Amino acid sequence: MAEIRKVGVVGLGAMGAGIAQLCVEAGVETVGREVTLELGARAQGRIAHFLTRKVEKGTLTQAEREAAVARLVITADPSDLADCDLVIEAIVEELEPKRALFAELERLCRPDAVLATNTSALSVSAIAAAISSPERVVGMHFFNPAPLMPLVEIVRAEKSSDEAVETGFAFGLRLGKTPIRCHDTPGFVVNRVLIPLLNDCIRVLDEANVTPADLDTAMRGGAGWPMGPCELVDLVGIDVHVRATEALHSQLHEPRLAPPERLVAMRDAGLLGRKSGRGFFTYDK
Ligand code: 3HC
Numbered sequence: 536m537a538e539i540r541k542v543g544v545v546g547l548g549a550m551g552a553g554i555a556q557l558c559v560e561a562g563v564e565t566v567g568r569e570v571t572l573e574l575g576a577r578a579q580g581r582i583a584h585f586l587t588r589k590v591e592k593g594t595l596t597q598a599e600r601e602a603a604v605a606r607l608v609i610t611a612d613p614s615d616l617a618d619c620d621l622v623i624e625a626i627v628e629e630l631e632p633k634r635a636l637f638a639e640l641e642r643l644c645r646p647d648a649v650l651a652t653n654t655s656a657l658s659v660s661a662i663a664a665a666i667s668s669p670e671r672v673v674g675m676h677f678f679n680p681a682p683l684m685p686l687v688e689i690v691r692a693e694k695s696s697d698e699a700v701e702t703g704f705a706f707g708l709r710l711g712k713t714p715i716r717c718h719d720t721p722g723f724v725v726n727r728v729l730i731p732l733l734n735d736c737i738r739v740l741d742e743a744n745v746t747p748a749d750l751d752t753a754m755r756g757g758a759g760w761p762m763g764p765c766e767l768v769d770l771v772g773i774d775v776h777v778r779a780t781e782a783l784h785s786q787l788h789e790p791r792l793a794p795p796e797r798l799v800a801m802r803d804a805g806l807l808g809r810k811s812g813r814g815f816f817t818y819d820k
Contacts, residue, residue: 541620542619543615543619549810555578569611613640620645622648637665653676655722657782658721658786669692669693673690674692689715730783732764734792735791737797747765772810
């Protein structure tokens, strides 16, 4: 198993920033790469905010917070990832940009570095096929919000080596997560079940003529969900959910996986959920 001293996180949106936060809190030197330094600084600000909240709530000391913040280096230059032992990709959920990034990582990183993708619904094997050493590619699929959700799925692609899989698993444990091992099937474990279920919930809004608030109350109070489905899709991002269900639909062809029209219309109108300030509900940005 590879020893992980330094980690790179590529893409510092909601998922990438959450993963970078976990890494620095676990004491790991972390390079966070964004397209621009401005976007990187924004993610750094969000991470610093959540760590400050932990100090205010007494779950982190001020000194621990300072040390964690100091472990994060923000860059826009991919060559700063060259000496990382593990790079976790969390960029846009589209195959071609991910494949291009992995090809670049193969050129830049040491041959023994493990390359992980946080893809939620694309094939890890298809991403790995972009490079000549696919054995070092593995899926590390975190859940939103990454700092709070315990699970990480460690996905074995067609050519993943045991070493890459076990390195991902051990690193998940080091981040304080509960990792599970699974194969590279569409949606892996959780999204294979959760995405069609969320689509059903959205369709029920119109079928049962129920408001989003009442649907959420129903699923919290009648099914024990910690968060209602509309609140959850707002958290994940309407655009992210539509893209994930499209990816699953194109692989599995189940009618339930076709994106609900209501979500497509919301996405097209720019109602993306929490990140845009409005989805099913409204939020302070
Ligand atoms: N990053 C870091 N810290 C965060 C955070 C984030 N994004 N969001 C909240 N926090 C911190 C905050 O400091 C917050 O405290 P504060 O509001 O006082 O500042 C603290 O965490 C605790 O937050 P809450 O009090 O809101 O915590 P709850 O006890 O209410 O639990 C929850 C929140 C864990 C999110 C719970 O509501 C839950 O389990 N919801 C379901 C989430 C879920 O199902 N996620 C999976 C989505 S599917 C997915 O991700 C797959 C992907 O492929 C699309």
